[in-house]
Amino acid sequence: MANRIQQNMVAFVLNGRPFSVAPDPDETLLETLRQRCGCADVKKGCDEGACGACTVAIDDVAVPSCLVLTVACAGSRIVTSAGLATDPLARRIGAALAEAGAVQCGFCTAGVLITAWSMFRRIPSPDRDTISRELTGNLCRCGGYDLMVEALAGLG
Amino acid sequence: MSSPPPPWPWTDPYVADLSLPGMVFAAMARSTHAHAALRSIDLAPALATPGVLAAVDGRAFPLMGGVIHSSRDEPVLAVDRVRYVGEPLAAVAAVSPEAAKAGAASVAAAFDPLPPVLTMRSVGLDVPLHEEHPDNVLRDVALEFGPVDESFASARAVFAGTYHYGASTHAALEPHGVVAWWRPEGRLWVWTSTQCPHLVQHGVARLMGLEPSAVRVITPRVGGGFGGKSEVFSHEVVAARLSMLLGRPVRLILSREEVFYTHRGRHEALIDLRLAVGAHDEILGLDADIILNGGAYAGMGLVTTYYAGQFLGIPYRVGAFRFRSRRVFTNAPPAGPKRGHGSVQIRFAVERLLDRAALSLGLNPLAWRMSLALKSDETTLNGLKIGSSGFTRCLEEIARMTAPLQCGEGEAIGVAGSAYISGAAFPIIPNRLPHSQAILRADRSGLFVLTVGVAEIGQGALETLRTLVAQTLGQPTDRVLAVAGDTDACPVDLGSYSSRVTLMAGNAVIAAAAAVRRQLLEAAGDRLAVAPESLDLVPNRVVVREDPGGKGMSLTRAIARAEERIGTVIGSGSYAPAVEPGPYPGGALGPSPAFSFTAAAAKVRFDPDLGAVEVTDIWIAHDCGRAVNLARVNAQLHGCALMGLGEALMEQAGLHRGIMDPVGMLDYGVPTARDLPRIHAVVVSAADPAGPLGAKEAGEGPLLPVVPAIANAVARAAGLDICAIPLSSEDLVRPSARETPLSGEAALR
Incomplete structure (x- = not known):
């Protein structure tokens, strides 16, 4: 069991600081940032990648965070406006x-x-x-x- | 003082960003039927869902909601019937948003389907939505001003057309949301994304069975409104009820899909219009039959019904006019006020028919409109008192900017004109109380703190009001702070709708600032042994007007002297319009203390093979009286140009097989940065004596002529009679575009 929890941890660098979270498999980066990381500056406008209010930079590329699964962000450098x-x-x-x-x-x-x-x-x-x-x-x-x-x- | 760092406005919390200790999360269950009797509703499966703490259904709310007293027809949660897909059925509170969503999804409801009314063209054939309206018409209004039949009989030429205006929605970027907290002392605090905090205070109190004094409404930063956040909504009331049940704060944020169901967007309209032109090219008469698709509930629809007819003629002089305006119920999310409420649809029809008449009579469409323009201090046939009118100058500006342009193959320029209210002269709930109030306190530190009940929704209300205070006090704007949108802290203001804030709250804050100014000058005059009238306020100082370099004192000293003399330095101001209603039933709907005027032009490129329309340029000349804050006015003109472009070409929010379609931003075509035409915005200043320092509105009026200007340009470029909005390439490329939709009368048969 301990191993399993270990496997589910996702580590990334958020606004210059290392961060580890244990997201659900279907959890979007937007949800992780707002609910687990306290990033209220990342806004949820449509939740389908149309409005861009949740845009963050992942490894310097601007993407809507509602279209990215958190589990896919392991090792990434994530920057929000607050950063x-x-x-x-x-x-x-x-x-x-x-x-x-x-x-x-x-x-x-x-x-x-x-x-x-x-x-x-x-x-x-x-x-x-x-x-x-x-x-x-x-x-x-x-x-x-x-x-x-x-x-x-x-x-x- | 060193200048402050540039602002980081995105650090201010919106309602979805608020968190309180012990806060729980709510979600709503919604109807999956367009029209059905609600046989039963079972909350037990929801309450058995892990993490769910409480659930409520319609039985928790004995009173019906509705903004207007005479048409309260909307339950907080459905009781015995559902009337549109997406109508709120039940609400669930849980320890996490996910658990709340799961709980809401498990609410079990049983329905007996009823035949749905899916278009306003089938009215009268189906089961009525509301027993008290067997014909499915909320209100049937008919008004006539002047000899209409005679004017048509004596006309040089008569033109007629039938126009269809499609529904659209606000699509403010921030979804609606609320945090409600029933506090231990027995008061309810409600943070909500609203344009009208005091309206929500009273509405939530009524529906909860509380006194208004027990409810405090606070607006955090609001991410856009455009009219879509100006009613009391189910989510606000159910969050309050759930908080009361649990004794914990409850947060309920709508998903984008739910925002589309909440709607209150532009009414779909079908307009039969006739125009009589006289021997001297004057408008002898206008005659309109207007049918508005109101969706399932009344909302503010009564106002829409009147506005659609009352504003038929302005900005032009009209010999006689009449209208019949009917708002029908359909099984769709309720329509409501969207930027340019009630006026945008009819403007499209009138400006299209004028253009057709101009073409037929060989008149220059711009010069003709100029000859028809209402001038300052005229009164319209239906009793609208036009204060200042800069309409002729708006048209001159459009002429100046567009005259040198050449149009190539497939290109054309269209023009249109409009006028709009600067706030409704009479409140929704009839009374003689002030519409706006303000309190201004001079602080010993040299700051002025303004408290005012308006909501800042991105339009720049607070910056504008602060500027008015600062100018009255001769101080820079950054010396004035504003506390707004908190019903405990701020005196009553009707809210940020109806283009009323600059004029109404503006007059109130100027009165408050003038009182503070008087107190400061009296105290300084006392100290300096000079008459207060000889003193003046300049940045950070009180000076003798004739000798500014001579004796005087610092502002902070003047404030301290005033405190010594009279205690707290505080001024208050209030505003109620000094306007009479028209002497006829419905005469209170339409009058305003002042009217803004706009002229617009659009240049389009039309590809007949594809039916494709590209709008390359939009010109707007807007008379907002004196522009208090030019940058904010300019931003409003740009916003109106873009929203008009969206309505004309891209946006549609109607039923598809009984379901609102679309329900997402991906499918709903809000203009992007790539759709951006060149926008040329010019401000015309016809200062109005009723406005604060001469100011009128700028937030809604500029949208009105944009849609018909685009339609007129396309009609000229394509050689088609454009009778329907939004324009679709499919229609433009096919001959069917030349067919007019069903006439209004035929629709009702």
């Missing part, structure tokens, strides 16, 4: 979004921040078209895309 509170690039992104009026109800913002952060690490100077393509997986019902794209284009 970027002191990251200079993320702070520049956050400040630019806020200044542009692109943070309205705010429910999409944490996911947008991760997507933008991941984009800038791959593409230091994205054009507007690239930015809007990258943001396609992050719905903003307040309709702030144009303001976001404008803000992010100014950072490149």
